[in-house]
Amino acid sequence: MGVVVFSFVTAAAFLVVALVGPYRLYWRARPQAARQPSDGALAFGRVAAFGVAGVFVFGGCSAQAAIDKGSWSASEVREAAESAAESLAAEPQTRRDPSDGYASLIEADVTRAGEGQGPSYRISVERAGGGHDYEISADGAGTAFCMHVTEEKSAQGGIFVPGADGSSGSIPEYDLTATVDDGAC
Structure with a gap:
């Protein structure tokens, strides 16, 4: 998360440099006899500052997307469970292993439903009790x-x-019907 904050703060700093143009302010305060950069050089500096700011914004967004893809949110788990x-209700199923019930299914x-929302290895489906209640959670x-x-x-x-x-x-x-409720079983 620190990388994301650093990227956006750095991008903001380069945007300030590009918009305010501190080089122009510095050179205007100096006497006319001093060698001043041309207007083309100042314009190139501003364009470069915008470009660097864009690179840092892109990097921050990419890092945030990687963080999001590496973990599940509660709403994503609920949507995948629903x-x-x-x-399960789409087609009839045969009975599964009595100790596992329908947990593996x-x-x-x-x-499959949560593909692209979080890592699949962080999903956990555990049978709760002896009936057909299953607790779905994700890291x-x-x-x-x-x-x-x-x-x-x-x-x-x-x-x-x-x-x-x-x-x-x-x-x-068997025809299965399933309901999803908030909280543990």
Whole structure:
């Protein structure tokens, strides 16, 4: 953050130099017999000062963008969690690992939804309790969100699975609905 402040303060200083033109003020106070820079040299100095100020503004904005990309804000995590909730409801799902529930699926959806907003390795989805409540948090966001998932057996049936002995069966699929609430579960 210090780099960003330094860049903008330096840019402001060069803007003052370009706008006020302290060289012109200095040379006007000297006697006419002294060698004064030409008007072209003073204009070039001002243009150069504007250019240097622009470089520092660009550097400060780039550093700020890198800082923003390196961490999550609370609103970005909430938007990604709500998008993941919509993604869960889009198509039927099979039951996952009983100890994990839908946590890995939710984490993948949150990561996909939040692409470009923060680093994906800083997202955490943890199952809260034995039900289908999941706590979604991210480093730097400062807050957590609770996603409650309800499952209902899908009307589409399930996935057909042929057996090795000639029998067949099906793996049931579930329609999921999810809500996202502020705070931990």
